[in-house]
Amino acid sequence: MEALLAGIIASLTGCGVYLVLRAYTFPVVLGLTLLSYAVNLFLFATGRLTVGQPAVISPDAAGYADPLPQALVLTAIVIAFGMTAFVIMLALRARAELGNDHVDGQSDGHRSADWWQGPEDGP
Amino acid sequence: MSQVVILPLLLPLLAAIALLLTRRRVSLMVRRRLSLAAVVLELATVLWLFWVVTGEGIQVYQVGDWPAPYGISLVADRLSVWMLLITALLACGALFYAVQGTDSGSRHFHPLFQLQIFGLNGAFLTGDVFNLFVFFEVLLLASYGLLLHGGGPARVRAGLHFVVLNLAGSTLFLFAVGTLYGIHGTLNMADLAVKVAQTAPEDVGIVRAAGLLLFTVFALKAALVPLYLWLPAAYAATSAPVAALFAIMTKVGAYAILRVETLIFGDAAGPLAHLIEPVLLPLALLTIVVAVLGVLAARGLRRQTAYLVVLSIGTLLTAFALGSRQGIAAGLYYLPHSTFAAAALFLLADIIARGRGDLGDRLDPGPAVPAAALVGALFFVLAVLIAGLPPLSGFLGKWMLLQAALETPGMPWIYAVVLTAGLLSIVALARSGSLLFYRATGAQAEAAALQAAPGALAGAAVAGVQGGPSGGGGADGGHEATGADWPPLLSVLGLAGLCLALVTAAGPISDFTASTAEALLQPERYIQAVLGGGAGS
Numbered sequence: 065m066e067a068l069l070a071g072i073i074a075s076l077t078g079c080g081v082y083l084v085l086r087a088y089t090f091p092v093v094l095g096l097t098l099l100s101y102a103v104n105l106f107l108f109a110t111g112r113l114t115v116g117q118p119a120v121i122s123p124d125a126a127g128y129a130d131p132l133p134q135a136l137v138l139t140a141i142v143i144a145f146g147m148t149a150f151v152i153m154l155a156l157r158a159r160a161e162l163g164n165d166h167v168d169g170q171s172d173g174h175r176s177a178d179w180w181q182g183p184e185d186g187p
Numbered sequence: 188m189s190q191v192v193i194l195p196l197l198l199p200l201l202a203a204i205a206l207l208l209t210r211r212r213v214s215l216m217v218r219r220r221l222s223l224a225a226v227v228l229e230l231a232t233v234l235w236l237f238w239v240v241t242g243e244g245i246q247v248y249q250v251g252d253w254p255a256p257y258g259i260s261l262v263a264d265r266l267s268v269w270m271l272l273i274t275a276l277l278a279c280g281a282l283f284y285a286v287q288g289t290d291s292g293s294r295h296f297h298p299l300f301q302l303q304i305f306g307l308n309g310a311f312l313t314g315d316v317f318n319l320f321v322f323f324e325v326l327l328l329a330s331y332g333l334l335l336h337g338g339g340p341a342r343v344r345a346g347l348h349f350v351v352l353n354l355a356g357s358t359l360f361l362f363a364v365g366t367l368y369g370i371h372g373t374l375n376m377a378d379l380a381v382k383v384a385q386t387a388p389e390d391v392g393i394v395r396a397a398g399l400l401l402f403t404v405f406a407l408k409a410a411l412v413p414l415y416l417w418l419p420a421a422y423a424a425t426s427a428p429v430a431a432l433f434a435i436m437t438k439v440g441a442y443a444i445l446r447v448e449t450l451i452f453g454d455a456a457g458p459l460a461h462l463i464e465p466v467l468l469p470l471a472l473l474t475i476v477v478a479v480l481g482v483l484a485a486r487g488l489r490r491q492t493a494y495l496v497v498l499s500i501g502t503l504l505t506a507f508a509l510g511s512r513q514g515i516a517a518g519l520y521y522l523p524h525s526t527f528a529a530a531a532l533f534l535l536a537d538i539i540a541r542g543r544g545d546l547g548d549r550l551d552p553g554p555a556v557p558a559a560a561l562v563g564a565l566f567f568v569l570a571v572l573i574a575g576l577p578p579l580s581g582f583l584g585k586w587m588l589l590q591a592a593l594e595t596p597g598m599p600w601i602y603a604v605v606l607t608a609g610l611l612s613i614v615a616l617a618r619s620g621s622l623l624f625y626r627a628t629g630a631q632a633e634a635a636a637l638q639a640a641p642g643a644l645a646g647a648a649v650a651g652v653q654g655g656p657s658g659g660g661g662a663d664g665g666h667e668a669t670g671a672d673w674p675p676l677l678s679v680l681g682l683a684g685l686c687l688a689l690v691t692a693a694g695p696i697s698d699f700t701a702s703t704a705e706a707l708l709q710p711e712r713y714i715q716a717v718l719g720g721g722a723g724s
Contacts, residue, residue, distance in 0.1 A: 084355060089347070096354050103361040110369035133368070136317060140361055143324050147357070150331060151350050154343070157335075161343045167351070169344045 065113055069105065076102035089155035089165045096151065100144035107137045191239060192248035192263045194232045195271055195308040198225060203301035210294040219286040222297040226282050229304065230275040237268045241699070245716040247314070255718045256378040262314035262717055265703040266519070270311040270442055273523045274435050276685055277530055278304050284534050284678035285428035292337050299336070303329035303432060310439050314717055316367065316401075317374045319443065320360050323408070327353050330436060333429045334421060345417075345424040352417050356407045363400035370394055376450055377717035380710055384455045391458050398452055398462045402444065409440025411504060412474040415497050419481060422493035427537030430489070431530035431682075437500045438522055445507050445515070449707040450714075467508035468597055472604045474501030479608040482615045488536040488548040491619060492529060495573055498608060499525035505601060506588045513591035515704035520697055521584030524689050528572040528581065531682035535565055538675055539623060550619055555627035557672070563624040565679055570616040572686050575609050580689040585609065587697065 076098050083095025111130030119131045155165070162169035202225035206218055240246055240263050248261040263271075282300060290296040306326025313319050335346045368374055370390050371382040386394050403414075410418040418437070422430045444463065452462040478501055481494030503525065506518030540548040542556030556562050568579075575581035585605060592601040689696060706712065 080358075084351070092351055096351065096358075099355065099358045103358050103365070106362060107365045107368075110365045112369075130372075132374075133365075136365075136368070139317075139321065143321070143357070146328070147324070147350075147354055150328070151354060154331075154335070154347055154350055158343045158347050161338075161340045167347060169340065169347075 066109075069109055069113065073102050073105050073109070076105070087167055089158060089167055092167060093148065093151055093155055097144075097148055100140070100148070104137050104140055104144070107133050107140055109133075110136075189239065189246040189248060189263075191232070191236050192246050192261050192312065193250075195229060195236065195275075196261070196305060196312065198229045198232060199301040199305040199308065202229075203298045203305060206301060207295075207298040210298070215291060218297055219290065222300065223282060223286060225301060226275070226278045226304070230279055233268065233271045233275040236263055237272055239263075240265060240268045245713060247716050256373055256375045259318055260314035260375060260377070260717050261312045262377075262713070263312060264713055264716075265699070265706055266442070266446070267311045269519060269523075269699075269703060270438070271308055273438075273526055274304065274307050274311070276523075277432065277435050277526055277682075280527075280530060280534075280678050280682045280685075281428040281431040283681070284431065284675055285426075287672075287675050287678075289337070289426050289428050295332060296336055299329045299332040300432070302326075303333060305329075307435060307439065311442060314376050315374050316364050316376055316379065320357070320364060323360070323439075324357060326436070326439070327357075330433065333432070334425045336429060337426050339424075341424040345420040349417050349421045352407065352414075356404050359400055359407075360404040363397045363404065366393060366397035366400070370397070375717065376446070377710075377714040380451045380453070380455070380714055381718070383451050383459055384457055386457070386459060388458075394459060395462060398447070398459065399466075401447060402463045402466070405440045405443040405447070406470070407440070408437065409444065409500050409504065410437050410474075410497055411440075411470050411500065412477050415474065415477070415500075418497055419485075419490055419493040422496060422533070423487060423490040427489075427534050430493075430533040434496060434526045434530040434533070437496060438503070438526060441500060441503050441507065441518075441522070444504065445518075445707070448507070448510075449515075450710045453708070453710050455710070461510065464508060464510050467504060468601075471501050471504035471508050472600055474498075475505070475604050475608045479611045479615075482612050485615075486550055488539060488550060488619060488623070489533065491550075491615065492532045492536055495532065495612065496525075496529045498612065499529060499573075502585070502588065502605060502608075505605065506591065509591055509595055511591060511595070512701065512704045512708060513587070515707060516697065516701040517584060517587035517591045519700035519703055520587055520689070520693075521581075524572070524580040524584050524686055527682045527685045527689075528569060531679045531686075532569045532573060534675065534679045534682070535562065535569060538562060538672070538679070539566070543623075550622045552622060552626040556623070559624055559627070561676070563620070565676070565683065566620055566624070568683055569679075570613075570620060572683065574613040574616055576613065578690065580686045580693070583690060583693055583697075 080095045080098035080102060083091045083098060086092055086095070111133035114127065114129045117127050117129040118125050119129050119134070121128050158169065159165045164170070202222065206222060209218060236246070246263040249255060250259040250261065253259070285296065285300070303326055306322050306329055309322030310319060310326060313322055331346065331350050334349060335342050364374065367379065370386070370393060371379060373379055373382055383394060407414040422433055425433070444467070448461070448463050452459055454460055475498055478494050478497035482491055482498060485491035485494055503518050503521055506514050506521060509515070536548050539556050539562060542562070543553050546553040572579045572581050575585040589602060589605065592598050595601070
């Protein structure tokens with residue numbers, strides 16, 4: 065079971081990193097989502113994988129499942145969900161303001177020579 | 188247990204909720220006063236907490252009265268209250284500037300501003316690694332909104348990079364926290380310090396990996412090389428009061444590095460002791476080098492200031508990387524100085540940009556700014572402050588740093604880099620100042636035209652991005668006699684005055700930072716205060 069979960073986390077992270085490094089906002093958002101799935105599973109696994117154990121300590125149970133990682137995962141899910149919603153809205157706004165969905169706001173091959181200076185903003 | 192510890196969290200949170208609920212019903216004037224009252228009240232609370240902590244020692248608040256390793260702890264030690272005090276003072280200065288007109292574009296400016304303070308205060312007060320993550324997210328989410336305040340393509344582009352980078356950083360943070368929890372079964376920083384010192388030999392590698400992962404995240408927040416690239420674009424693009432408030436945001440990363448390095452990976456951590464130090468010093472020096480090149484190459488005053496922020500973080504982390512009592516004390520003295528000076532320069536750059544019409548803050552000869560003598564004098568003072576020339580606080584901070592570095596093996600490198608960077612930033616700032624103030628073309632005519640038709644020229648120049656100062660161009664008529672728009676300048680004067688206070692009160696303040704550094708290097712008292720006697724097993 066551990067190997068399966070580790071494999072899932074690894075492939076989610078790998079895909080997430082690959083997508084985050086793309087040049088357009090949609091794959092980047094998908095990549096961030098995959099990364100947050102991976103980290104949620106990872107947090108869940110930090111309490112060790114147990115089967116059929118109660119989450120509440122009782123004298124007649126043999127052991128118990130660690131409840132804290134579940135609380136952590138819940139918090140992480142809520143935050144990641146809110147952040148994803150925000151970054152989607154921001155990507156749409158960037159598409160509207162900059163005219164394309166490139167992460168630098170310009171299509172490939174049209175980078176000006178002084179791109180490293182960034183945009184000079186007006187007053 | 189002291190109840191006052193939670194007040195710096197409750198006040199901005201309640202103010203943010205009140206400002207959010209009243210955003211449609213109450214006029215902007217009332218909400219401005221409410222927001223200002225909140226930051227002033229917050230400053231008073233922080234001063235109270237400061238007094239309590241310096242008088243009675245570390246204050247711990249266990250949320251919900253759950254005992255320490257199980258519940259959430261808020262810990263106010265000397266380092267925390269020092270950071271809280273800097274944040275509160277900076278917030279007053281930035282907000283006072285913002286109510287001159289920056290805040291009129293969106294109803295959500297004031298709630299976001301208060302939430303940002305809430306997140307900052309939470310990050311400084313929390314004694315729990317997972318809560319540090321949560322408060323980082325709170326302050327980041329507020330900062331995303333503030334960064335984009337006012338809109339415009341430049342802000343959206345910089346904001347997209349900032350958000351995506353920080354989301355990736357949050358993921359790394361969670362991986363690090365999860366690894367630490369998986370090995371040691373605790374998230375409380377004091378408890379973690381105890382447990383990390385007892386790490387089993389077979390786990391040392393993985394805890395080291397988690398520690399370095401945490402350091403990567405904090406380095407991203409602090410804008411350390413090579414993770415600083417988001418900062419110049421974001422800080423140069425956003426509105427002035429937001430950039431001024433953001434001057435403390437990189438310091439959150441520096442604070443987290445210092446806290447984790449001294450508490451969890453301190454002297455007592457055995458094989459894991461001083462995990463970060465070997466990497467930190469070269470990276471900090473490299474940050475200074477890269478930043479000073481940015482300062483020299485920048486074509487706009489705001490971008491130049493943003494690189495000066497990167498420069499200050501490099502200097503600050505050089506001081507922290509020394510790891511000695513004098514080094515940390517020098518860093519803690521330099522920290523408020525660099526925060527206030529950079530914030531003041533951001534605000535002044537905005538005033539200059541408004542006065543120069545279409546040229547903005549670009550470093551090209553152009554019309555003289557209104558009240559050039561006053562603005563120019565302020566620029567001169569701030570440049571002296573930031574470049575670290577005697578007799579002001581930048582010089583004192585750097586002098587303490589160099590003195591602390593005297594006996595260390597990295598001494599030649601630190602001296603060479605810090606002193607050369609100081610010289611080059613003087614050159615760059617002198618060039619900016621002469622371009623902006625001495626080589627003004629057609630000064631009299633243009634200035635006269637600006638004053639004659641404030642509604643047309645000043646209004647058009649100003650309304651584009653900033654939303655205009657309070658009352659826009661029309662109200663500027665009242666200032667024609669002096670040519671200076673006083674309320675925004677008062678903010679700059681206030682922040683510069685704080686730096687002067689750092690000089691005049693240098694004795695007591697350096698005593699305070701020295702004893703703070705002393706306390707940081709003896710984390711036993713912190714651990715005992717949080718966990719209580721003998722609860723650490």
